[in-house]
Amino acid sequence: MTSAAAAGSTADIWTEMERAFADPECQTYRLPAGMPLRAMRCARPDGTVSRAGFFQSAPLWLAHEPQGWLGAQDVPGPEGRDHPLRAPKPEGLVYERHDPVARLTVSFRSVDIGRDLDRFFHWQNDPRVAFFWEENKPRDELRAYLEGRAADPHCLPLIGCFDGDEAGYFEAYWAREDRLGPYYDSQPWDRGWHGLIGEYRHLGRRKTAAWLRGLSHYLFLDCPMTTQLVGEPRFDNAKLLAYADALAYEKLKEFDFPHKRSALMRCRRSEFFGRVL
Known part of the structure; x- marks a missing residue:
């Protein structure tokens, strides 16, 4: 002690x-x-x-107030999946923490389309990224993509950084309102994410584990009611799935979206804070 x-x-x-x-x-x-x-x-x-x-x-890493309960009644959701009223999305820096295991600072900030479109275009048109994301499109179409994510209240597009250097793109989402919602017993405060590292200099086990820890930590801090995180990576994304157990994620099943076969992953709050940080 x-x-x-x-x-x-x-x-x-x-x-x-x-x-x-x-x-x-x-x-x-x-x-x-x-x-x-x-x-x-x-x-x-x-x-x-x-x-x-x-x-x-600890109020050391979250750069905005945590999400709270905004109303006693749910609001209509897709296909009858009603959900709590969500708070307005934060802007600017949302999370920053020095990771003592990776020996670097992990941070996330909201996407600024004017600032980030060129790098987003470059990342999505890298064949390594396009294999999984399938968004290797012209700049104007990718601008529309980011504008759609920014306007969508269930999705928070983020830029992840290592020691202040932009490394990748991430999307945090409320799973109940997402395309994933119908494929499992989604709960009102479940959170999910998609992620990519666009810069080759930021690839590798040390940094991948760091952003997985940081993003999971941020989502749990952002909403105290969130008891589990979920994800739906491609079932054959072996590199990402290899980190699952060490980061307290477990594979529940494989299932088919119309466009891909996915693995349903889950991380429980109690497991994450008991085993990871």
């Missing part, structure tokens, strides 16, 4: 806990005497903070 010697500001304590929990052997942190427990929302009655509680609660 790690403890602080003296009480400091709340921000100082969060930072101190982050340093302590960078050691994977550290499972519990004792708050300094006199620290009001209500100031640390993950504190237990005995004045301690668990590792899992810290990584689900």
